[in-house]
Amino acid sequence: xxxxxxxxxxxxxxxxxxxxxxxxxxxxxxxxxxxxxxxxxxxxxxxxxxxxxxxxxxxxxxxxxxxxxxxxxxxxxxxxxxxxxxxxxxxxxxxxxxxxxxxxxxxxxxxxxxxxxxxxxxxxxx
Numbered sequence: 001x002x003x004x005x006x007x008x009x010x011x012x013x014x015x016x017x018x019x020x021x022x023x024x025x026x027x028x029x030x031x032x033x034x035x036x037x038x039x040x041x042x043x044x045x046x047x048x049x050x051x052x053x054x055x056x057x058x059x060x061x062x063x064x065x066x067x068x069x070x071x072x073x074x075x076x077x078x079x080x081x082x083x084x085x086x087x088x089x090x091x092x093x094x095x096x097x098x099x100x101x102x103x104x105x106x107x108x109x110x111x112x113x114x115x116x117x118x119x120x121x122x123x124x125x126x
Contacts, residue, residue, distance in 0.1 A: 003035055005043075012046035021054040039067070045074045052082025057091050073102045080109065084116045092116040 003011075008031050015024030028047050031037045044067040051060035060079055064071050076098045083092035096113040103109070117125040 003037065005037055005040060008035075008037055008039075009042050009046065012043055012050065016046050016050035016053060019054060021050060021056070024050045041067075041069050041072070041074065044069070045078065048075055049078035049082070052078055053085070055082075057082060061091065061094075071098070073099055073106075076102065077109075080112055084112050084119070089116055089120045089122065 008027060011027045012024055015021070015027065024047065028039065028043065031039055031043065044063060047063045048060045051057070051063065057079070060082065064075050064079065067075075076095050080092060080095040080099060083089075083095060092113055093116075096109055099106070099109040117123075
């Protein structure tokens with residue numbers, strides 16, 4: 001049986017929630033090279049989430065910047081969430097600004113950014 005786009009989305013999602021970074025990266029890299037399946041936005045989203053959860057924020061940002069489609073809130077959201085988990089104020093601010101531009105009425109992003117700033121002890125910014 002030949003894997004398809006949905007197969008890889010399931011694999012990457014499972015790797016993300018399980019913290020299997022090496023396996024997820026291998027699966028992502030084999031998509032097009034070995035199986036001829038071109039990554040779509042949902043695959044990139046899984047990779048950003050996987051790398052962010054594992055603390056590799058800047059690799060996640062690199063995936064985001066190098067993907068073959070325009071990043072949207074589905075990409076920036078996991079990056080913001082991972083910066084909150086790992087208390088990375090600089091990356092959190094960057095991701096939040098992207099999200100504010102994409103979805104200015106979504107107050108949830110403001111709350112997450114505020115929580116990041118509080119965890120960094122930046123009460124005035126929060």
